[in-house]
Structure formats: structure tokens, C-alpha cells
Amino acid sequence: MNNGSPILNISIFGVFVLVTLFVVIRASRNTKTAADYLAAGRAFTGPQNGVAIAGDYLSAASFLGIAGAIALNGYDGFLYSIGFLVAWLIALLLVAELLRNTGKYTMGDVLSFRMRQRPVRAAAATSTMAVSFFYLLAQMAGAGGLVALLLGITGTGGQALVIAVVGALMIAYVLIGGMKGTTWVQIIKAVLLIAGAGIMTLWVLGKYGFNLSSVLGAAVDNAPKAGEKLLGPGLAYGKNGTTKLDFLSLALALVLGTAGLPHILMRFYTVPTAKEARRSVVWAIWLIGIFYLFTLVLGYGAGALVGPDKINAAPGKANSAAPLLALELGGPILLGLIAAVAFATILAVVAGLTITASASFAHDIYANIIKKGQAEDKDSEVKVARLTAIVIGIVSIVGGIIANGQNIAFLVALAFAVAASANLPTILYSLFWKRFNTSGALWSIYGGLIVTITLIVLSPAVSGQPTSMFKNADFALFPLSNPGIVSIPVAFLLGYVGTILSKEKADPIKQAEMEVRSLTGAGAEKAIAH
Amino acid sequence: MSTVEHTPSESGPDAQKWVDVQASEDFAQLKHRLRKFVFPVSGLFLAWYLLYVLLADYAHGFMSTKVIGNINVGLIFGLLQFVSTFVITTLYVRHANKHLDPLAEKLRGEIEGDGK
Numbered sequence: 001m002n003n004g005s006p007i008l009n010i011s012i013f014g015v016f017v018l019v020t021l022f023v024v025i026r027a028s029r030n031t032k033t034a035a036d037y038l039a040a041g042r043a044f045t046g047p048q049n050g051v052a053i054a055g056d057y058l059s060a061a062s063f064l065g066i067a068g069a070i071a072l073n074g075y076d077g078f079l080y081s082i083g084f085l086v087a088w089l090i091a092l093l094l095v096a097e098l099l100r101n102t103g104k105y106t107m108g109d110v111l112s113f114r115m116r117q118r119p120v121r122a123a124a125a126t127s128t129m130a131v132s133f134f135y136l137l138a139q140m141a142g143a144g145g146l147v148a149l150l151l152g153i154t155g156t157g158g159q160a161l162v163i164a165v166v167g168a169l170m171i172a173y174v175l176i177g178g179m180k181g182t183t184w185v186q187i188i189k190a191v192l193l194i195a196g197a198g199i200m201t202l203w204v205l206g207k208y209g210f211n212l213s214s215v216l217g218a219a220v221d222n223a224p225k226a227g228e229k230l231l232g233p234g235l236a237y238g239k240n241g242t243t244k245l246d247f248l249s250l251a252l253a254l255v256l257g258t259a260g261l262p263h264i265l266m267r268f269y270t271v272p273t274a275k276e277a278r279r280s281v282v283w284a285i286w287l288i289g290i291f292y293l294f295t296l297v298l299g300y301g302a303g304a305l306v307g308p309d310k311i312n313a314a315p316g317k318a319n320s321a322a323p324l325l326a327l328e329l330g331g332p333i334l335l336g337l338i339a340a341v342a343f344a345t346i347l348a349v350v351a352g353l354t355i356t357a358s359a360s361f362a363h364d365i366y367a368n369i370i371k372k373g374q375a376e377d378k379d380s381e382v383k384v385a386r387l388t389a390i391v392i393g394i395v396s397i398v399g400g401i402i403a404n405g406q407n408i409a410f411l412v413a414l415a416f417a418v419a420a421s422a423n424l425p426t427i428l429y430s431l432f433w434k435r436f437n438t439s440g441a442l443w444s445i446y447g448g449l450i451v452t453i454t455l456i457v458l459s460p461a462v463s464g465q466p467t468s469m470f471k472n473a474d475f476a477l478f479p480l481s482n483p484g485i486v487s488i489p490v491a492f493l494l495g496y497v498g499t500i501l502s503k504e505k506a507d508p509i510k511q512a513e514m515e516v517r518s519l520t521g522a523g524a525e526k527a528i529a530h
Numbered sequence: 531m532s533t534v535e536h537t538p539s540e541s542g543p544d545a546q547k548w549v550d551v552q553a554s555e556d557f558a559q560l561k562h563r564l565r566k567f568v569f570p571v572s573g574l575f576l577a578w579y580l581l582y583v584l585l586a587d588y589a590h591g592f593m594s595t596k597v598i599g600n601i602n603v604g605l606i607f608g609l610l611q612f613v614s615t616f617v618i619t620t621l622y623v624r625h626a627n628k629h630l631d632p633l634a635e636k637l638r639g640e641i642e643g644d645g646k
Contacts, residue, residue, distance in 0.1 A: 079586060519564060
């Protein structure tokens with residue numbers, strides 16, 4: 001297969017790295033305090049942050065994974081994007097503004113606001129790390145597949161080396177730039193990604209006289225096996241009752257997971273007010289929605305112009321649909337550009353996840369649990385965050401090398417399942433349910449986390465199937481690959497039961513303070529003027 | 531260059547004030563206006579999404595019915611999910627700007643004192 005020119009691909013990517021590093025270094029000049037490093041001084045505007053959110057959210061799974069899923073499974077791939085988009089309404093209506101008004105740097109700030117600090121912060125940090133880790137794995141695994149396709153590196157050793165390089169670059173961004181630098185990387189990446197996808201979409205549509213129906217028809221003609229089924233639901237999930245239930249479970253996790261993703265929640269602290277947080281979500285919704293409409297065309301376009309056989313034969317399989325389409329449309333140069341954008345996507349998302357996980361460790365565990373909120377100087381919190389970023393970077397490099405070759409859309413779906421089960425119930429209860437208390441919070445976080453991870457381990461995704469992580473073992477006691485349909489209701493129930501059963505009363509004064517602050521923005525963290 | 535670390539519990543009003551504000555008429559009104567919008571709308575869009583998912587999952591024939599050319603019911607339903615998301619976003623922003631922000635601002639001014 002013609003992979004374009006590896007040297008061209010690397011050069012274009014190299015230019016991106018140089019430009020973003022320059023921006024990151026410039027942005028880091030004003031980084032002095034913890035609020036600078038972890039929340040970018042709360043000085044981004046709503047629209048800027050909205051673009052950055054789109055950058056954080058539109059991961060490699062969205063671009064490569066969904067385009068590929070649509071190319072191969074047709075309509076069933078499209079279902080992913082709908083869940084990913086509708087989910088933003090929960091963030092907009094129920095979470096973003098209230099969270100911005102009550103927290104400082106992390107999800108743990110909000111969850112522990114009116115609870116006993118140490119246990120709840122520890123729980124929030126644990127689940128933040130768990131979600132970030134699953135998500136990181138997905139991105140790193142995606143990097144491996146992409147490299148195979150673009151640089152013609154098919155050996156595991158070579159791919160491992162590239163994953164390590166991506167990881168090292170990401171550590172550099174986070175160490176130098178902190179949240180401000182990372183945000184700028186997200187903004188640049190989001191603009192490139194959406195523009196690139198937009199151009200390709202127009203190109204594909206142009207080839208078919210700007211008639212979507214013709215694109216669909218051509219995709220059907222080019223897929224002898226799937227045929228007409230490509231256009232309706234059921235190709236991937238319609239086989240039998242179990243797969244249908246699996247799809248329902250996935251759909252729940254997608255729609256309820258977004259508002260529980262720590263790296264998305266943390267972005268709301270980079271703006272000065274709740275109103276700006278609202279504006280950023282609005283921008284994010286429009287950008288993300290438009291992008292997913294692009295992927296619909298790109299996916300069917302890849303099916304029509306490249307064809308499922310060629311996609312399946314490529315090294316990255318489904319994940320290579322979008323790059324192959326670029327090659328087909330614009331030759332090696334467009335492939336190089338799109339490849340660089342895809343790489344940038346992985347790099348930026350990984351950097352966002354790393355800063356979130358390290359912030360949670362530094363702020364929730366170090367500053368508030370170990371130092372009991374009396375960290376003698378705020379610099380030490382930043383120091384710990386930087387150190388943690390290095391550790392997380394190394395862990396994700398190793399994890400990425402191990403997870404290389406796994407389906408990235410699936411890994412991301414797991415991160416969503418954990419976020420929807422462990423985080424969302426706790427966030428909603430603490431914002432809207434007066435009686436909710438420490439015990440309820442611990443039950444819903446740990447309960448949600450344990451149930452979700454146990455079900456994943458016992459699922460056919462991990463063992464018992466030819467497509468499983470461990471092909472030769474079979475301990476798949478739970479029939480579904482996506483645990484959401486069980487774990488989400490269970491976590492909500494646990495939060496309720498844990499609250500009711502405990503004798504502890506919710507702190508009425510703290511509750512009053514949290515409710516008043518969350519709705520009015522009184523006493524909220526202010527932007528830092530430099 | 532000035533960098534100020536705000537620790538709200540130190541600089542904010544005392545505990546009694548939060549309780550008083552929570553009990554005030556204005557605050558009850560703000561809370562009511564927020565919840566009256568976000569709870570029903572959340573229920574509505576989740577139900578609408580669930581309906582879509584269930585149709586896609588269990589009504590393949592219906593969703594595959596072609597309407598115009600190769601555009602079928604499923605695709606139209608899917609695109610309508612995009613439309614409803616955009617519409618709800620716009621409606622909420624309008625509601626918040628008109629009915630929530632002025633009241634929240636007023637309360638915030640009262641709580642944070644005459645400093646401004």
C-alpha cells in the first residue's frame with residue numbers, strides 16, 4: 001500500500017510541534033502561582049475555552065475512530081457521535097456553571113465542598129485518575145496504529161519508540177506550559193482539526209455534486225458485503241439480543257459520561273466567571289456538533305472512495321479510514337496534513353489528561369490530604385503537579401505500548417462508562433440533593449468505580465472472544481462489553497442508599513454556602529490579573 | 531503584576547449570611563427559575579435521546595425506510611438529535627441571560643457587600 005511519504009508526514013508534524021512548543025513557552029512566561037499553572041489564571045474567554053474544550057473532547061477516537069466506524073459499520077458508527085454530542089446538554093444545563101462557581105482546580109473541590117474533606121477528596125482523586133488512565137490508554141494506543149499507517153513502521157519495537165516520543169513531547173508541554181500552554185495547544189489543534197475535516201468534507205461532497213444521498217449510494221455500491229445495511233442501524237450491534245443490549249448500555253454511558261470527565265470539568269476553571277463557562281459550553285456544542293456532521297460525510301466518503309476492503313487491509317484497520325480518504329482525495333500532501341492533525345490531536349488530548357490527573361494528585365491528595373490544606377507555599381503544589389505529570393507520562397507510555405492495537409473507540413467508551421458511573425451521580429447529588437452526605441459520596445464514587453471496573457474485567461471485551469484483550473483465557477461472566485446499563489443505575493442507587501443509611505447529617509451551613517455560591521457566583525474564584 | 535490567591539472561606543461572608551441568603555425570597559426565586567427550566571428540559575432531551583436509541587436498536591426496519599433518495603428515517607432522526615441539541619442550547623442561553631443572570635448578579639452584589 002502507498003503510505004504517502006513518511007518523511008513528508010514527519011516534517012509536517014515536526015512543524016506543528018515546533019509552532020506549538022513556541023506558543024507553550026511564550027504562554028508559560030506568566031505562570032507563577034498554582035492558579036496560573038493549574039487553571040491558566042482563569043483568564044481565558046468563553047469562546048477561547050469553548051474551542052479548547054472542543055480540542056480536548058475531539059480526541060483521536062472521535063476523528064479516526066468514528067470516521068472508521070461509519071466507513072465499516074455505517075449507521076452504527078454515527079450513533080457514537082450522537083451520544084457524544086447530546087451528552088453536552090447535561091454539562092450545559094446541570095454542571096458547568098455550578099461547578100465553576102464552587103470549585104477551584106479539580107472535581108474533588110466540588111465533591112468535597114460540604115463533605116468531610118479527606119475521604120471525599122481521596123475518592124474523587126482516585127476516580128479522576130481511573131478515568132484519565134483509561135482515556136490515556138486509548139489515545140496512546142491510537143498513536144501506535146497511526147504510526148504504523150503513516151510512517152510505515154509495522155514492527156512493535158518501532159511503534160513503541162514512537163509512543164515513547166509522543167509521551168515525552170506531551171510531558172514537555174505540560175511541564176513547561178501548565179494549563180495555559182496546554183489550552184493553547186488545544187485551541188490550535190481544534191482549529192486545525194475542524195478546518196481539516198471541513199475541507200475534506202467539502203471535497204467529498206463536491207465529488208458527488210453536493211448530494212449526501214449520492215455519497216451514501218456510492219458507499220453502498222462499494223461495500224458488497226454490507227450493501228444497503230450500511231445505511232440503517234444494526235450492522236455492528238444488531239446481531240442478537242445481547243449485542244442490542246450492549247448498544248443500549250453504550251448509549252447510556254456516552255450520554256451520561258461527558259459531564260463526568262475530569263479533564264472536561266477542569267476546563268471550566270480556566271474562565272473568569274460562570275457566565276463565561278456557559279459561553280464556552282455553547283461554543284463547544286456548536287463546534288463539536290458541526291465536526292460530527294463532518295465525520296458522517298467523511299465516514300461514508302471513505303466507504304465510497306476507499307472501500308471497506310482496503311480499509312480493513314490497512315495497518316490501523318478502521319482507524320485508518322480518514323487518513324486513507326485524505327490520501328485518495330489530495331495525495332501524499334493532504335495525507336501528511338491530516339496525519340499531522342491526527343497526531344496533534346493525540347498529543348493535545350494526552351497533555352490535557354495528564355495535567356488533569358496531575359492537578360488532582362497535587363491539589364486533592366498532596367495539598368489537601370497530606371498537607372491538610374495548609375501547604376506552606378503554593379509553589380510546592382505546582383512542584384508536586386509537575387512531578388506527578390512526569391510519573392503519569394511514563395505510566396501512560398508503558399500502558400500505551402501494552403494497549404497498542406486495541407480499538408480506540410472502545411477504550412474511550414470504557415472511560416465514559418467509568419465517568420458516568422463513578423463521577424456523574426456524585427456530582428449531581430452534591431449539587432442538587434440537600435441531604436446527600438459524605439457516606440453517600442463515598443458509596444457512589446467507590447461503588448460506581450468498583451462495579452464498573454469489575455464488570456469490564458468480567459466482560460467479553462477482556463476475555464473469551466477472538467477479539468478480546470486476553471484471547472486464550474475465558475472469565476467473561478458478564479455478557480456485555482459496556483457496563484453502563486448496570487453500573488450507572490447501581491452507582492445512583494448506592495449514593496442514595498449510602499446517604500440514607502448513614503446517621504451522619506449533611507452540614508446545613510456548608511450546604512447553604514454551596515447552594516448559594518453555586519447559583520449566584522458569590523465568592524467564586526476570580527481571574528488573576530497580570 | 532499582581533497575583534492574589536482568593537480563599538473564599540477567609541474573605542467571604544460569615545456562615546450566617548449564607549443561611550440567610552438561602553432563606554431569602556430572591557434566592558428561592560432564582561433557584562425556582564433555574565430548576566423549572568433545567569429539570570424538565572433534561573428529562574425531555576434524555577427521553578428523546580432514549581427514544582432514538584431504542585428505535586435504532588430495536589426498530590431496524592422502520593429506521594431503514596427510505597425517505598428521499600438514500601436518506602432514510604434513521605438518518606433524519608439522527609440529524610434531528612443534532613437540531614434539538616442546538617435548539618435547547620440556544621433556548622437555555624436565552625433563559626439564563628434573561629431570567630437567571632440579573633437575579634444572580636443582584637444577590638451576588640448583596641452578598642459580596644458594597645465593595646463594588
